[in-house]
Amino acid sequence: MLIKKPADIxxxxxxxxxxxxxxxxxxxxxxxxxxxxxxxxMGLPWSKQSWAEAAPGKxxxxxxxxxxxxxxxxxxxxxxxxxxxxxxxxxxxxxDPKENSQAFVTSPWSVTVDGACEKPGTYTLxxxxxxxxxxxxxxxxxxxxxxxxxxxWVGFSLGDALKRFQPTSKAKYVSFYTLHDAERMPGQxxxxxEWPYREGLRIDEAMHPLAMxxxxxxxxxxxxxxxxxxxxxxxxxxGFKSIKSIVRISFTEEEPVSxxxxxQPSEYGFYSNVNxxxxxxxxxxxxxxxxxNWLKQETLMFNGYADQVASLYSGMDLKKFF
Amino acid sequence: MTRGQFISRVIKPVLFLVLLLPLALLVxxxxxxxxxxxxxxxxxxxxxxxxxxxxLLLTLAxxxxxxxxxxxxxxxxxxMIGVYSFFYALLHFMTYxxxxxxxxxxxxxxxxxxRPYVTVGFSAFLMxxxxxxxxxxxxxxxxxxxxxxxxxxxVYLCGLGGVIHYLWLVKADxxxxxxxxxxxxxxxxFRLPDHVREKFTGPLRSFGQRSSQLLKEEKS
Numbered sequence: 265m266l267i268k269k270p271a272d273i274x275x276x277x278x279x280x281x282x283x284x285x286x287x288x289x290x291x292x293x294x295x296x297x298x299x300x301x302x303x304x305x306m307g308l309p310w311s312k313q314s315w316a317e318a319a320p321g322k323x324x325x326x327x328x329x330x331x332x333x334x335x336x337x338x339x340x341x342x343x344x345x346x347x348x349x350x351x352x353x354x355x356x357x358x359x360d361p362k363e364n365s366q367a368f369v370t371s372p373w374s375v376t377v378d379g380a381c382e383k384p385g386t387y388t389l390x391x392x393x394x395x396x397x398x399x400x401x402x403x404x405x406x407x408x409x410x411x412x413x414x415x416x417w418v419g420f421s422l423g424d425a426l427k428r429f430q431p432t433s434k435a436k437y438v439s440f441y442t443l444h445d446a447e448r449m450p451g452q453x454x455x456x457x458e459w460p461y462r463e464g465l466r467i468d469e470a471m472h473p474l475a476m477x478x479x480x481x482x483x484x485x486x487x488x489x490x491x492x493x494x495x496x497x498x499x500x501x502x503g504f505k506s507i508k509s510i511v512r513i514s515f516t517e518e519e520p521v522s523x524x525x526x527x528q529p530s531e532y533g534f535y536s537n538v539n540x541x542x543x544x545x546x547x548x549x550x551x552x553x554x555x556x557n558w559l560k561q562e563t564l565m566f567n568g569y570a571d572q573v574a575s576l577y578s579g580m581d582l583k584k585f586f
Numbered sequence: 587m588t589r590g591q592f593i594s595r596v597i598k599p600v601l602f603l604v605l606l607l608p609l610a611l612l613v614x615x616x617x618x619x620x621x622x623x624x625x626x627x628x629x630x631x632x633x634x635x636x637x638x639x640x641x642l643l644l645t646l647a648x649x650x651x652x653x654x655x656x657x658x659x660x661x662x663x664x665x666m667i668g669v670y671s672f673f674y675a676l677l678h679f680m681t682y683x684x685x686x687x688x689x690x691x692x693x694x695x696x697x698x699x700x701r702p703y704v705t706v707g708f709s710a711f712l713m714x715x716x717x718x719x720x721x722x723x724x725x726x727x728x729x730x731x732x733x734x735x736x737x738x739x740x741v742y743l744c745g746l747g748g749v750i751h752y753l754w755l756v757k758a759d760x761x762x763x764x765x766x767x768x769x770x771x772x773x774x775x776f777r778l779p780d781h782v783r784e785k786f787t788g789p790l791r792s793f794g795q796r797s798s799q800l801l802k803e804e805k806s
Contacts, residue, residue, distance in 0.1 A: 341623075348623030356759035359622070409757070411624060456759050527758055546701055546755065548693075555623050558685055 316483025317342040320366075322492075324484045325398060325418055333474060334402035335568075340413035342482050344555050349489045350407065351508055352456055353442060353449035361489035364450055370493040370509075379439075379515035382430035389493055393479065395428065396420040400483070401476060401497075406538045406567045408502040408524075410560075412552045417497050418480030423471035431467065431515045439464040439520035440496060441512035449509075457523050463496065463507035464520035464534070466576075474499060474572055477510075500569040502536045533586040537577070538567035542586045590659040601663060605670045608636045609677070626685045633678035638748040638766060640671035641714075645741040646773030653776070665721050668741065672718035675711050703754035710747030713740045742777075745770055 316324040351361035354368075373389040398418050406412045426438060444460035446452040452459045469475065476497040479486060486492040491508025498505050504524050514520070524532035531545050540550045540563040551560040566573050577585075587595070612632055615621045621628045644667040652660050687693045697704045717738055720726070726734045749770050753763040 344623035352758070358624075411627075454761075543700075546703060548697070553624065553626065558626060559688060560686065 318482075318484035319346060319487035322485040322487060325480055328418060328483065329397055329399035331399045331401040334400070334416075335404060335414060337402075337404065337414045338556075339402065339482075340415060340555050345413055345415055345481070346487045346490060348555065350409075350503065351451075351489055351491065353451045353459075353461065353509070354489065355451045356456055360451065362487075365488035368448055368488040368492070370488065373493050373511075375494065375510060376512045377429050377514075378512070380432045380435040380517060381515045382432065383428065389479075392425060392477075392494070396424060398479070403476075403497060403499040404567050405497075405499065405503055405506075406552055406563065408504055408532070408536070408544060408549075410547060410549065410552050410563075411555055412563075412567075413555050415481055416483070417476060417478040418483065419476045419478035419497065421473050422475040422477050422496065423473065425477050426470055426513075429513075429515070434517045435467055435515035437464050437466055437516045437518065437520050438470045439514040439516055440507045440510050441514070442507055443509050443511045458526055460511075461507060461523045462520065462526075463505055463522050464516075465498065465505075466519075467515075468576055469498070469573075472573060472576065474569060500537055500566040500573045502532075502538055504532070505536050535577075535582075535585050537573075537582065537586075538563065539565060539582055539586065541565075542583055589657065590662070593657075593659045593662055598663060598666065602666060605640070605667065608632060608674070626681065630678060630681045630686075633674045633681060634752070637671050637675035637678055638745075638752065640667050640674065641741070641745050641748055642766065642769055642773065644668045644671055645745045646770065646776070650773060650776040669718055669721050672714045675714055679708075679711050703751050706747050706754065707751030710744045710751060713744050713747070717741060717744070742774070 318324050347362050348358045349361040350358065351365070354361040354364040371389075374386050375389065375392060376386045378384045398420060400416050400418055402414060402416045404412060405415050431438070440463045442461035443449060444452065446459075465475065476499075478491075478495050478497045479493060481487075481490060486495065491506075494510045495508040496506045496510065505522075519534055522532075522534055522536075524536075525534050538549075543549050549563055552563045553560045564570070612621070612629060615628075616625065644664055648660055648664045648667075652658050683689055683694055687697075698708045699705070717740060720729060720734060720737065729737065749763065749766045752766060753760060756763055
């Protein structure tokens with residue numbers, strides 16, 4: 265049979281983006297639905313795995329290195345992953361971030377690095393990215409609200425980036441800040457949370473190779489509503505730990521403030537590792553609804569990354585340090 | 587046609603169809619794949635919100651509306667709205683029981699016992715059952731008007747339960763549930779005897795005065 269794996273020619277080289285973005289209408293209108301279904305069943309370019317999907321105005325990455333950390337689970341639909349977002353900086357409803365972030369300008373972008381490190385300073389996004397080879401990592405994402413997705417991120421290990429700032433022995437934790445600018449992030453006009461949004465990791469967690477700084481997803485630059493231009497991805501923790509639109513990284517000796525912990529310490533711990541045995545005080549964490557499915561499935565310890573990360577927490581009472 | 591007949595024969599059937607619209611919209615969105623990334627959540631939220639909206643409309647708004655407009659026949663719409671509220675609450679509960687818990691009774695009971703927002707919501711739903719069950723003319727006759735009315739005072743508790751259920755389940759942005767709570771409180775003020783209400787209304791004073799003025803006119 266002549267049909268081989270579809271990866272050799274980038275789909276973006278064949279189809280111009282407008283046609284591509286309208287592919288659903290195209291398929292529907294031309295009555296080729298059957299062809300589309302057949303193609304997706306056969307794993308031809310219609311299937312999500314081999315397509316780069318870009319939000320309007322976002323660049324598609326050329327070839328990306330693959331990662332051994334990737335899961336082979338079915339990807340969440342691009343439209344779902346980009347229209348169902350928790351990003352209170354652009355509004356509290358799931359649909360708000362996409363609606364309210366389209367005018368958000370992410371270039372130029374710089375990140376201030378300070379605290380316990382040898383190389384503090386303000387770095388442009390380009391400076392931060394330059395030494396790293398971007399790779400695609402397909403991770404599970406488990407939200408504290410008991411839903412989950414499977415997302416192909418584009419980025420590199422957080423630890424590799426942090427090492428370049430040469431944290432000192434006093435750097436026991438690392439803290440991240442989202443941009444605070446209510447003119448650009450209209451959701452910040454209401455004090456739903458204490459702005460700016462802050463998150464933190466213990467330094468050994470931050471240095472774990474699974475922890476990632478992401479600049480893209482689905483083979484293209486991050487859509488604004490998903491945390492452009494630079495966000496954290498910590499796949500074994502609840503989604504809110506994976507802070508978006510980072511403008512500051514700070515190395516600290518003390519455990520830093522994290523926003524949801526500040527809102528309600530009894531419901532959101534500093535660690536917030538995915539843990540089906542510790543319920544949120546208002547709902548169960550035993551199960552989750554994978555976006556795209558009707559029924560729920562079991563939630564796995566550390567979101568299925570226990571083999572890689574459980575050792576970080578040996579000897580810790582995870583019911584106490586939830 | 588008298589005003590009462592107009593309400594019974596025209597307004598009521600029209601309202602019957604209008605109150606089906608939220609469900610029709612959900613069904614339409616379901617078939618056109620427009621329920622969003624998390625359809626179960628959309629269905630749960632929409633059915634819950636409509637149960638609450640109709641409950642507040644029913645329990646609290648009709649009587650003040652009768653007073654303000656002096657169209658007492660509006661009361662004839664109340665039972666139908668109430669049954670609709672129960673209908674949406676039932677859909678809300680079934681979505682939760684079937685799609686969240688696959689009818690796992692142990693898990694549902696655990697939720698009801700352990701999680702206050704479920705406890706409150708489920709109690710409100712349980713209280714709606716006898717109200718819906720006694721909403722026929724026959725049942726009113728069998729119970730007798732007085733006992734029927736007393737039983738149906740439960741609807742205030744259902745409304746409060748619904749609002750608290752909503753308030754306790756949101757993560758940080760309580761604006762929307764607080765709106766419902768405010769509506770509940772404002773409309774409850776109409777239940778107070780006129781002289782007590784005058785003391786409470788504050789910014790609503792002119793509103794309250796107007797309604798009591800209308801009442802006085804009606805009595806005289």
